[in-house]
Amino acid sequence: xxKILRLIPFLLLTIAPGFLFAQEVEVAAAAEAVxxxxxxxxxxxxxNTAWMLTATVLVLFMTLPGLALFYGGLVRAQNVLSxxxxxxxxxxxxxxxxxxxxxxxxFSDGCSWLGDLQHLGLRGITAASLSGDIPETVxxxxxxxxxxxxxxxxVGAFVERMKFSAILLFTALWLILVYAPVTHWVWxxxxxxxxxxxxxxxxxxxxxxxxxxxxxxxxxxxxRADFPKKLHIPHSPGMVMIGASMLWVGWFGFxxxxxxxxxxxxxxxxxxxxxSAAVASLTWMLIEWKKTGKPGLVGIVTGMVAGLASxxxxxxxxxxxxxxxxxxxxxxxxxxxxxxVKSKLKIDDTLDVFAVHGVGGIMGTLxxxxxxxxxxxxxxxxxxxxxxxxxxxxxGVVVAWSAxxxxxxxxxxxxxxxxxxxxxxxxxGLDQAEHGETAYHFE
Amino acid sequence: xxxxxxxxxxxxxxxxxxxxxxVGVDGMTVSEVKGFGRQKGHTEIYRGSExxxxxxxxxxxxxxxxxxxxxxxxxxxxxAAKTGKIGDGKVxxxxxxxxxxxxxxxxxxxxx
Numbered sequence: 001x002x003k004i005l006r007l008i009p010f011l012l013l014t015i016a017p018g019f020l021f022a023q024e025v026e027v028a029a030a031a032e033a034v035x036x037x038x039x040x041x042x043x044x045x046x047x048n049t050a051w052m053l054t055a056t057v058l059v060l061f062m063t064l065p066g067l068a069l070f071y072g073g074l075v076r077a078q079n080v081l082s083x084x085x086x087x088x089x090x091x092x093x094x095x096x097x098x099x100x101x102x103x104x105x106x107f108s109d110g111c112s113w114l115g116d117l118q119h120l121g122l123r124g125i126t127a128a129s130l131s132g133d134i135p136e137t138v139x140x141x142x143x144x145x146x147x148x149x150x151x152x153x154x155v156g157a158f159v160e161r162m163k164f165s166a167i168l169l170f171t172a173l174w175l176i177l178v179y180a181p182v183t184h185w186v187w188x189x190x191x192x193x194x195x196x197x198x199x200x201x202x203x204x205x206x207x208x209x210x211x212x213x214x215x216x217x218x219x220x221x222x223x224r225a226d227f228p229k230k231l232h233i234p235h236s237p238g239m240v241m242i243g244a245s246m247l248w249v250g251w252f253g254f255x256x257x258x259x260x261x262x263x264x265x266x267x268x269x270x271x272x273x274x275x276s277a278a279v280a281s282l283t284w285m286l287i288e289w290k291k292t293g294k295p296g297l298v299g300i301v302t303g304m305v306a307g308l309a310s311x312x313x314x315x316x317x318x319x320x321x322x323x324x325x326x327x328x329x330x331x332x333x334x335x336x337x338x339x340x341v342k343s344k345l346k347i348d349d350t351l352d353v354f355a356v357h358g359v360g361g362i363m364g365t366l367x368x369x370x371x372x373x374x375x376x377x378x379x380x381x382x383x384x385x386x387x388x389x390x391x392x393x394x395x396g397v398v399v400a401w402s403a404x405x406x407x408x409x410x411x412x413x414x415x416x417x418x419x420x421x422x423x424x425x426x427x428x429g430l431d432q433a434e435h436g437e438t439a440y441h442f443e
Numbered sequence: 444x445x446x447x448x449x450x451x452x453x454x455x456x457x458x459x460x461x462x463x464x465x466v467g468v469d470g471m472t473v474s475e476v477k478g479f480g481r482q483k484g485h486t487e488i489y490r491g492s493e494x495x496x497x498x499x500x501x502x503x504x505x506x507x508x509x510x511x512x513x514x515x516x517x518x519x520x521x522x523a524a525k526t527g528k529i530g531d532g533k534v535x536x537x538x539x540x541x542x543x544x545x546x547x548x549x550x551x552x553x554x555x
Contacts, residue, residue, distance in 0.1 A: 230495070231493075232494070233487055233489065233496065234489060288488075292488045296488070296489065298490065299489070299490065302490055335491065336491070338490040338491040338492075339490075339491035339492070342491065342492055343491075343492075
């Protein structure tokens with residue numbers, strides 16, 4: 001019985017594309033005609049297109065291999081391949097799901113809760129289709145890379161103990177139930193966007209959703225066997241730094257690319273993104289130096305990630321001063337958040353996804369209401385209190401929905417694939433047991 | 444014949460090898476090991492969590508020598524490996540029953 005239940009999700013995923021491509025729907029045709037009338041007015045801007053093509057490449061690079069290496073170096077040597085595999089497989093899975101149904105759910109008109117099916121399977125989109133003044137294909141690709149990295153972030157919560165099949169199933173369901181709807185609400189013309197929420201590149205859509213889902217998933221999967229008494233040190237701090245460096249470089253595509261244009265806004269976004277990263281890194285480094293006596297490499301790059309996650313929602317509105325403030329707050333708050341989640345909440349969010357991405361993203365999403373005002377050298381925020389209320393409301397709703405959906409998905413996984421590997425497998429490492437490979441052979 | 448087993452700090456390997464060569468010992472087997480004695484492990488801190496590392500990397504040198512140079516060999520190892528700081532290591536001497544050179548079938552002292 002369990003075997004049949006396990007097959008159902010995978011069958012659905014394989015049968016679904018068949019239906020997508022087979023049908024013509026009248027509503028889609030009518031909507032398309034309206035779209036095309038509207039699009040006749042704009043023409044392709046090759047400068048913007050060139051930048052967006054590049055930004056897409058940079059954001060994919062963040063996942064492959066940036067995030068993969070960043071996480072890979074933090075785990076034990078016997079688990080590094082499993083982490084690289086998670087990131088790679090999730091990238092592939094998210095890509096297929098994106099063109100199958102996620103893009104249409106996220107960015108088609110539909111209602112304020114969810115896009116409709118007009119672009120199911122990218123129906124109706126041709127090489128000539130435009131999204132604003134860039135080809136729609138490029139917009140699809142750019143947004144796809146966000147859908148790729150977001151579930152990739154969650155990997156950090158359950159490394160070294162979650163079953164590969166469960167990870168694939170969780171990712172697929174999470175993208176459909178959490179990522180696509182939230183993207184629609186905030187970026188796809190949905191109800192939060194209509195309320196005026198500010199989230200340039202994903203403080204809410206990427207970091208808050210992934211952060212809270214990671215925290216809950218870590219709780220449901222349970223801690224590593226030796227947590228918290230006996231922990232394993234990162235097997236390759238050098239690999240961590242290499243991955244983190246790729247994240248920094250790629251993040252310019254993530255934030256500046258979210259301006260969807262090669263213009264002055266993109267320039268300012270790039271500048272403030274960088275400032276936040278640098279300030280957060282130094283802040284973390286100095287705190288660690290003071291508290292432990294030694295400034296560590298893993299620490300400084302973690303500070304960088306915190307700074308980048310925090311500036312993500314705010315990078316379209318804050319100025320350099322705002323970036324310095326956000327960077328400082330990120331380095332400070334996320335440093336202590338790591339300790340709180342592990343020792344106070346006693347949750348083994350192994351690679352601190354919530355403490356760094358969740359807390360950072362949430363902080364930045366709130367701070368943009370303050371630092372986006374002219375008083376702080378920002379742009380676009382006139383009503384600080386009103387904006388703060390909107391940001392808070394949006395975060396509340398998204399966090400709540402992510403939590404509910406994650407819980408439901410976990411239940412499905414529990415009864416189909418199962419969540420955890422055997423204790424024995426956990427001790428000897430996932431690489432050999434789940435993937436039949438070993439990372440390091442010393443001969 | 445005696446088997447001399449010496450556990451020393453890894454960076455002392457070259458010095459020990461040269462000192463043994465000076466007393467006429469030109470063959471040895473070396474392995475990378477880890478362990479502890481009175482020198483306990485240490486703690487590393489990553490992202491606010493403490494990790495204890497109990498075992499420290501050491502190098503083990505094994506060499507079989509004739510009885511008449513055991514004393515000289517042991518002294519050579521000790522003076523080459525000593526730093527005076529904790530964790531210098533230990534030297535053990537064990538009896539060896541027999542030895543054979545695989546290529547030529549020589550036995551006993553001829554095999555060393």
